[in-house]
Amino acid sequence: MKKWIVRLGGALVVLALVVVIGLMTWEPFYARAGEAPAAGHTYSAEIIRDEFGVPHIYGKTDPDVAYGVAIAQSEDDFFTLQDVIAMAKGRYGAIAGPDGAQIDFAYHLVDARGTAERNYAALPEDTQALFEAYASGLNDYAISHPAELKLAGLFPINGEDVAAGFALRQPFFFGIGSIIGNLVEGKPLRREFGPDIPGFPRDADGAVTEAEAAPEQASATRFPLPWGEMAALSGSNAFAITPEKSGGPSTLISNSHQPWRGGVSWYELVVESEEGWHFAGANLPGTPYPVLGHNEKLGWTYTVNRPDLVDIYQLEMDETGTRYRLDGEWHELEEKTEILPVKFGPVVLPIPQTFYRSVHGPVIINDNGAFALRYAKMDSIESMDAYYRLGRAQSLEEWMAVYEKMENPNFNAIYADAEGNIAYLYNAAFPDRKPGYNWRGVLPGNESSLIWEDTVDFEQLPKIVNPSSGWLYNANNEPYTAAGAADDLDPADFAPELGVELKQTNRSRRAWKLLSEANQLDRDALERIKYDRAYEREGYVSDLWDALERMKPENGKLDEARRLLLDWDFTADGKGSGDALALLMIKDFMSAEYQNKDLPDVAEQLQWSVDHLMEHFGRLDPPMGELLRLRQGSTAPFAVDLPLDGGSDTLRASTTWQVDPDGRLQVVHGDSFIMWVEWLAGEKVRSRSIQPFGAAVTRPVSKHYADQSALFVRKELKPVHFWRVDVLKNAKSRKTVTSRR
Structure with missing residues (x-):
């Protein structure tokens, strides 16, 4: 009997091992078999990396x-x-x-x-x-x-x-x-x-x-x-300035806010072929070309819009x-x-x-x-072609002609060129909807007349070309504040069933105000605007502070925190005693407003913020840079751990973070790829850029793992070597790669 039990037990162990091994190995065999591209093509490319490892x-x-x-x-x-x-x-x-x-x-x-x-x-x-x-x-x-x-x-x-x-x-x-x-x-x-x-x-x-x-x-x-x-949550800022307004060059500032790691993070590169393709910018993983940046004659950038x-x-x-x-x-x-x-x-x-x-x-x-x-574009991959054509455009007319096909489903686009043109397009492949229905509610599914097939015409999209103000911007806001009071579009000119968004961000309020107040938008003025860290007391920020004023906390520590916030200067520059506390309070309110969620409970948010600061810092007013960190890696020689400023929804954006075990906030999403492009009359295009980490963001043993971080924290940009002669002067490695077939 004992032998039988032992044998049965052994059989069960073997069976369990078989099951476990099967569960560990079945998936690749079940998955759809991959096929390589058809044979017959041989490719050869030269890859030159500059001092920051940018290819x-x-x-x-x-x-x-x-x-x-x-x-x-x-x-x-x-x-x-x-x-x-x-x-x-x-x-x-x-x-x-x-x-x-x-x-x-x-x-x-x-x-x-x-x-x-x-x-x-x-x-x-x-x-x-x-x-x-x-x-x-x-x-x-x-x-x-x-x-x-x-x-x-x-x-x-x-x-x-x-x-x-x-x-x-x-x-x-x-x-x-x-x-x-x-x-x-x-x-x-x-x-x-x-x-x-x-x-x-x-x-x-x-x-x-x-x-x-x-x-x-x-x-x-x-x-x-x-x-x-x-x-x-994705965001971005974008600015375009005419030569007349800058006092010098046409200027394009691309300031994307994407996650700092992962499948929608930016990768910087410069591409050039003998067929005339020459472009500097950034792509997303899985994309064979830059999707924003500039060529010799023109450039553009994107911000995420929220059309219906x-x-x-x-x-x-x-x-x-x-x-x-x-x-x-x-x-x-x-x-x-x-x-x-x-x-x-x-x-x-x-x-x-x-x-x-x-x-x-x-x-x-x-x-x-x-x-x-x-x-929109439910059964379409036409955007794959459209992004390629945009990168090869040589004029405003050619660039707009790509968009006129309505192949790209969304994104605000801000444009500038060597001729001094600037443009803003609220791009959205709006469905051609039947008027008279609440298209933002739940529609009856039993009426075929509500099943649209086509998009509206390009002419119906909000757009501005060469405004009298000399500037254009977008910061994930409605398209009706983009160029200043004299040039901004009127919402009444656009049909409600289009589904144009109707929201502002703090970044949009600050940008519109600062741009409108400036007599000239030269490089110094634009840097102050781009790296602005202030909040306007409007929208969800106003709601939050109004609620703080109404609060009457019985807890002494909560009341101390409340008074610290009420005395705050609404600037996340790391200098004020209330900066760290305000940083913790604002982020969830910003996120909820952006994503159409209920605003958090103010008392609960304040209690959490107080508890967090007291537990990890022993005080309510630690320096903001001790709380907010740029972190990449954990071991030498290339790991970094640096202080940051800016906040959720400031123009200098530290949008979202993860809370590390030591209580510090590791930023994971905010200012990401920044590119500053200038076309000065009679001169070649020049540009500068920066990223939070480096070119080799997942290679801890690479010196380019985080070699841009110190510059990023100091709000400095590095040169983009657009022209081959400059690339060769600054080359740190050079090789030719050839396909296997």
Whole structure:
């Protein structure tokens, strides 16, 4: 009997080991097999790195350069590039666990792979050639560096795989993530409401207020996910100045606020081919070209805008839950089950998830019903071509002609050129919606007349070219404050069903005020504005301080903190005794206002801030630079730990942070890639730039891991070597890379 028990126990152990090994190894075999680009192309690129390790990539053809882009960025950040490719294949959960699985859920929900398969072949041949070369570069690096691979079977890839990544990320830049997350979790849909549409609530002053588009509801999804991380808060500042207003050059200031690490962080590069492509700027991982920056004659930058590009329909379902009514007829809901790989410790679990679609678009079912989504450029990857064409434009007319095709779904664009032109475009592929409906609420899903097909004409978009003020800006605000009182657009000129946003940020209020007050906007004046660290007592800042004035804390320490805040000078420059406390108070209010969430409870926020400062610093007024830190790495020789200033929603932006074990706030999102471009009459274009860390942001053993950090903290810029003669003078390494085939 004992022997039998021992044998049974041994068999169970063996079975358990088999199961564990199976769960550790099944995913690469189950995943969609990768295919390399078609054989027959050989690429060659020269990569020259300057004193800061920034790659300058040269090639005979544009595809040669794209191949070099892949190699150079892999050398610096193959870690992040693999994450981006895993997302583009629906396999990120096998790397990042439940947090990665939320991306995979979205990948299947929006049918990113299907979008790429249906549309990639229709892209212009030269654009496809660019992406095939880029994919070849990533494949070659993966083959040469097998020890760096995170996930088996992730490579090879081809241009269509990269296109799937575009299809996935595109709608998240205009807010679909929070909508998906709220529907999946059964939370209320909070959205900014527009003007002059019946049923939109207003406060006592007539201002439009937020409303809930759906009641609280329990989720019935089989795989609930932490969706809050999918709606990453992104911001930016952008400025363009004419020669007349600057007293010298045409000036473009790109001041993006993106996460400092990860799949939407900036990577600086300069590209040049013998086919005429020559551009300096930055790209995002998984992109074979810079998407903002400048060429010899012109440049532009982006800020994230918040147009209403997503519509939500509640479907009328039959008793079986498998059919929906449209124009009086029943239609079968499309249904498809996918396996999501989700890593837990050493094993990867296969989690089945069913996805639904109607003629409207992807469908999410919860206890309150079935909700369909339809969003701008839903089955399109045309932006892949548009960004490439923008980089090759040589005039304002050519640049605008790309946008006139309405292929890019969103982003504010600020432009300047060597001829002295400046321009602002509130770019948004607004759906051509039927008037008379509350398009920011939940629409009836049984009327086909509400299922739009096309976008509005380019002429309907807000835009300003060469204003009399001589300046343009955007800081993630409505397009109606952009150029000064004499030139700003009138909201009444734009149809309410477009869905133009109607919000200001503190950065926009400060920028508009400072630009309007300046007689001349020379370099010194612009630096003061760009690095301004003040708050206006308006909007959510005013609401917060009004609430502090009304408070009557019984706790002595809370009252001391309250008085410290009431005496604050509203400037996050690290000099005031209330700066650290104000920093802790403001961030969550800024975030809630930006994302249309309820404002935090002031008393609770104050208590948390007091507790945090007393626990970690033993005082309410530590120097701000001791609290707010730029940190990269933890060991010598290239780790940094430096003080920062600025705050959430100041023009010098330290937007969001993580709280480290020592109580310090490590900034993870804020001023990121900054580029300052000047065209002076009769001279060649010149530019300067800076990043918080360095070119090799995930390579701790590289001297370029954080070699820009000290300059960044001091608010200094480094030179961009746009011209080859300058690159060669400052070259620290130089090599030629050639494809394997």
